[in-house]
Amino acid sequence: MEALTQTVSTAIRTSDYPQLSLVFTSQWQSLGQGEQRTLAAHFIKSAVAASSTFFPAAFQSQTILSVITATLDHLPPIVEGAADNTLRQLLFEYKVNEEDDYSTAARILSGVRMETTDTSSVYYMSPIERCDVFVKVAECYLEEDLTVEAEGAVTKAGTIIENSGITFVKNDDDDDNNNDDDDDGNNKKKNKTDEQTMTLLLRYKSTYARILDANRKFLPAATKYHDLSTAYLYTDAIEEDDLLVMLGKAITCAILSPNSAQRQRVLGLVYKDERLQQLDSIPQFQSHSSVLTKMYLNRIVQKQELEQFESSLADHQKAIMADGLTIVERGVLEHNMVAVSHLYTSIYFSQLGDLLGVIDGEKAEKVAAKMITDGSLTGSIDEMEGLLYFHPSATDESSLLRWDETITTFCGQLNKVTDAVRAS
Secondary structure: OOHHHHHHHHHHOOOHHHHHHHHHHHHHOOHHHHHHHHHHHHHHHHHHHHHHHHHOHHOOOOOHHHHHHHHOOOOOOOOOHHHHHHHHHHHHHHHHOOOHHHHHHHHHOOOHHHHHOOOOOEEEOHHHHHHHHHHHHHHHHHOOOOHHHHHHHHHHHHHHHHEEEOOOOOOOOHHHHHHOHHHHHHHHHHHHHHHHHHHHHHHEEEEEEEHHHHOOOOOHHHHHHHHHHHHOOOOOOHHHHHHHHHHHHHHHHHHHHOHHHHHHHHHHHHHHOHHHHHHHHHHHOOOOOHHEEEEEEEOOOHHHHHHHHHHOOOOHHEEOOOOOOHHHHHHHHHHHHHHHOOOOOOEHHHHHHHHHHOOOOOHHHHHHHHHHHOOOOOOOEEEOOEEEEEEEOOHHHHHHHHHHHHHHHHHHHHHHHHHHHHHO
């Protein structure tokens, strides 16, 4: 055993990859399980100690990667100095920065050992540190569109955040000016920690929003994106353009969301954002403010506006549904259907298709039927005539407004008649 340990140390010092492969593929097969773990721990400790000369060159060797995999799978309960975690971190950074191999990097980092209660353990990690690990894993999986794996990691991060009470903290720089030198130094350290916490929370929220978006849960994704776009309330570490991008993504997801009262509230929230018009300067979001405004104010979205908006969408946002419509076509059609109901009492489906400019009359009829069935549109269909009749509800706000206007007009006319009678 001592001879093998010395052989491993020498091979690491001289970067003798074939010798290391020989030790960990054949020679250690004769060892007991406990001795194998001891030798694996020795390799990892020695490799990390010599990391400045041994890595990252060793990571470029498939032979050494096989050795690393074998040793990481045969470890004792504790490796001195948590060297195995250090090795995983080094290999993670190499896979991300040098090879763009995000899924492998995520799997490597997922194996990090984390002690949650024993603060004296070499594997103890604070909630912030553990959360950071899971967020990194989720970010890497998202880079390769592995949303199921990413969701698992971000859920673990969310559990840590919830259980630990980690939350946004607003920096108050003015308080630092009233302290002496020592206190000022401590406060600066505290503010730095707060800034790190806020950055981590923003990364977590961004990752969570991207997963919701990828899973086509557009309404909650829109809320998360808009929340992220207001990060300037908590930190100035994020560029204004990045915040505008988040605002644009919030609008995208809000428009793609199914028609509902909650969606209308989210549309209103974004519509009232004072930065809305600034999106016109970003090519990806040039049509967003216009489409959003029409959505919120119940105006008809024209075909060219739809096409411009759809060209900005990601692939998963362009999915074709069972009825042959894309997600955005369905969303815009349902919106336009409601908008038309405020203008007409009845309309032929052939005319409706032309008016909407996105689908033919047959598809318009199917969508109208579904909306009437689920209660998002009040009306009836005459299949023989190909007509759609709109039946405004008595409790509908527009109906109440029309009733108020009628009463007001009647009272005005009545006053004029009364005045005329008195004058005669």
